[in-house]
Amino acid sequence: MWRGAFVALVTPFDRKGRIDQQTLERLVAWQISSGTDGIVCCGTTGEGMTLSEKERETVLTICLAVAEGKIPIVVGTGTADTRQSVRLTERMQKLGANGCLIPVPYYNKPTQRGVVLHMMEIAKVGLPMIPYNNPGRSMKLELETVEEVGKIPAVVAYKDSSGDMQFVRKVKSFLSVPLFSGDDHLTCETLQEGGDGAISVIGNLFPAEWKQMIRSAFRKEWQEARRIFEELSPVCQALFLETNPQCVKFALSLMGKCRSELRLPLLPPTLQTQAQIAQVLQTRNLIT
Numbered sequence: 001m002w003r004g005a006f007v008a009l010v011t012p013f014d015r016k017g018r019i020d021q022q023t024l025e026r027l028v029a030w031q032i033s034s035g036t037d038g039i040v041c042c043g044t045t046g047e048g049m050t051l052s053e054k055e056r057e058t059v060l061t062i063c064l065a066v067a068e069g070k071i072p073i074v075v076g077t078g079t080a081d082t083r084q085s086v087r088l089t090e091r092m093q094k095l096g097a098n099g100c101l102i103p104v105p106y107y108n109k110p111t112q113r114g115v116v117l118h119m120m121e122i123a124k125v126g127l128p129m130i131p132y133n134n135p136g137r138s139m140k141l142e143l144e145t146v147e148e149v150g151k152i153p154a155v156v157a158y159k160d161s162s163g164d165m166q167f168v169r170k171v172k173s174f175l176s177v178p179l180f181s182g183d184d185h186l187t188c189e190t191l192q193e194g195g196d197g198a199i200s201v202i203g204n205l206f207p208a209e210w211k212q213m214i215r216s217a218f219r220k221e222w223q224e225a226r227r228i229f230e231e232l233s234p235v236c237q238a239l240f241l242e243t244n245p246q247c248v249k250f251a252l253s254l255m256g257k258c259r260s261e262l263r264l265p266l267l268p269p270t271l272q273t274q275a276q277i278a279q280v281l282q283t284r285n286l287i288t
Contacts, residue, residue: 001072002099002128002157002178003196004037004218005211007203008045010245011059012258019058023258027204028066030257034207036071039063040199043076043101044137045245050263053088057095064096074130078102082118089125099128099156101199106138112145123154130199134161134182143170150175159199160190169193184236188229191217202236204248205255238280241273251277 009031012023031039041063042048042056051059056075063073077088077100089100102122104115123129131149133141140162141149150158158175160168161182168190172179178196181187187198191214203210209228216225239247246262246269253260254277260268269277 001038002130005035005197005203005207005214006038006040006074006180006199007031007036007207007210008040008043008182008199008201009063010204010249010252010258011042011046011048011051013261013263014259015261017261017263019055020258021058021062024059024062025066027257028063031203031207032067032070035211036203036207037197037211038072038074039067040074040076040101043132043199044103044134045201045204045248046076047245047263047266048076049079050266053091056088057091060092060095060097072098074099074101076101076103078105078122078132080105080108082121085118085122086125089122089127093125093127097127099130100125101130101132101159103132103134104138104141109139112142115141115145116148119149119155120152123152126154128156129154130157130159130180131155132159132161132182134159136161136163143167143174146171147174150177157196165189165193168195184239185233188213188217188225191225192222201239201244201248202232205235205239205251206232234280234283238273238277241276242269247273247277250274251281254278254281 012020014020041059060075067073075092075097077092079085157178157180159180159182163183172194181190181195181198184200184202213225213228250260250269252258
């Protein structure tokens with residue numbers, strides 16, 4: 001269950017900034033029909049920090065309804081406040097979430113011990129938990145912290161977006177739960193080191209191809225995995241020219257999948273970035 005090609009799903013908004021429920025339904029259905037192994041909603045890519053508790057409930061409810069138990073639906077419930085994170089996790093568990101994604105608390109920058117206790121409190125809810133190390137948005141975990149967090153009973157996997165392949169190798173050497181790559185550009189290398197899959201941004205655009213790449217890696221068909229990965233690498237780079245999810249939402253809008261609407265403080269990409277994204281999509285014949 002906790003292995004393979006998971007997607008960090010965007011949250012589509014309409015012109016007035018409200019959740020576009022019909023578009024969200026179509027996106028989830030497309031992901032499932034494309035073979036995606038799991039969906040993570042209301043995370044960084046899903047602009048979870050701008051969603052109210054009621055909106056998170058709406059997104060999760062739609063994802064669960066469309067998925068009909070075919071794939072796991074994980075929801076971001078981690079915040080910079082442990083009590084709020086516990087409350088959100090409890091609520092999402094009651095709604096039927098299959099798991100929760102818990103990033104290292106942002107902005108208040110706790111100590112390593114504070115992170116461990118934060119994770120332990122949320123874990124008491126009992127919902128399968130995926131701790132998320134993303135120092136670009138918060139602070140970097142030390143290896144000892146990852147090891148301790150990985151041993152919390154509710155933890156079923158660990159997501160790493162450290163951007164540090166040496167760190168990932170060391171984590172994999174002792175981690176007792178599955179390791180998900182959170183850095184699209186390092187996913188193939190992470191799989192070669194024994195990684196168990198990815199929670200990706202690019203999966204929003206190429207769910208079938210990304211799944212094929214990961215499946216090839218699991219089969220040790222490295223030539224095929226690297227071929228697909230190298231073909232998609234220019235897209236990976238384009239999606240992170242600006243703060244995520246500004247670029248992926250614009251790319252989806254070019255593909256006719258959703259509007260390029262974001263909530264402040266995020267903005268549409270600059271014209272220069274838009275041109276670069278359009279160019280890489282044109283090379284894959286996705287737009288004319």
